[in-house]
Amino acid sequence: MSVPSKRNQQWLQPSLGHILGCGLADFHPPNQDKTPLRGANRLYAILMSKAAHLIWKIRCTFRIEEGSDPSKIRTAEQVRTMWVNTINRRLRFDCLMTDRFRYGNKALRRSLVEKTWWGVLRDQESLQDDWITTTKVLVGIGTRPLGGTADSSAAIAESHTTQNQSVPLNSRLKAFPWVE
Numbered sequence: 001m002s003v004p005s006k007r008n009q010q011w012l013q014p015s016l017g018h019i020l021g022c023g024l025a026d027f028h029p030p031n032q033d034k035t036p037l038r039g040a041n042r043l044y045a046i047l048m049s050k051a052a053h054l055i056w057k058i059r060c061t062f063r064i065e066e067g068s069d070p071s072k073i074r075t076a077e078q079v080r081t082m083w084v085n086t087i088n089r090r091l092r093f094d095c096l097m098t099d100r101f102r103y104g105n106k107a108l109r110r111s112l113v114e115k116t117w118w119g120v121l122r123d124q125e126s127l128q129d130d131w132i133t134t135t136k137v138l139v140g141i142g143t144r145p146l147g148g149t150a151d152s153s154a155a156i157a158e159s160h161t162t163q164n165q166s167v168p169l170n171s172r173l174k175a176f177p178w179v180e
Contacts, residue, residue, distance in 0.1 A: 014048065022048035039115025046116070050086050058082070091117055095132050 012018060025044040027037045058074060066072040074082075094116065097108040110132050118124060128134055 011044065019048055019052045022052075037115075038112065039118070042112070042116045043120070046090055047087075050090060051083070054079075054082060054086055098132050 022045045025041045025048075027040040027044065028035060029037060058079065062068060062072065062074075094108060094113045097103060098110050098113055100107045113132055121127065
């Protein structure tokens with residue numbers, strides 16, 4: 001199921017103009033005057049810009065690093081995994097940016113993050129009320145193993161400490177809801 005259909009919205013077929021102007025999206029609720037849907041507008045801008053950037057990265061990798069070798073064209077599953085990782089990082093970033101203690105008046109409002117992502121999270125009905133501030137929440141499309149290799153996970157876990165107590169990063173991120 002696609003994101004626009006989950007949000008009960010109609011998105012246009014992307015063109016170059018839509019991609020370049022994705023930050024100017026202006027969705028409104030049906031039958032209402034000029035009340036913008038801030039969450040929908042923000043989600044559209046995030047998804048369109050991240051998709052365009054991912055396409056650019058894949059193309060550059062193929063053309064420059066892999067020398068346009070046809071045997072190195074990424075499969076649909078590889079591209080999907082890269083997309084999931086990209087959106088996971090963005091949602092995690094949004095959740096972390098709601099920390100008023102750390103970011104002060106530059107922190108995102110929790111209500112904005114909820115309006116942006118609510119409706120596209122998997123199993124969102126079973127989420128805790130404080131899913132944004134709970135460090136055990138991660139986002140994605142479908143299921144995948146969390147983290148990289150065992151060695152990189154161990155190195156990350158060793159480098160993260162909170163208030164004199166070592167808390168492995170992977171253990172803090174294991175139960176994030178996945179975007180579908």
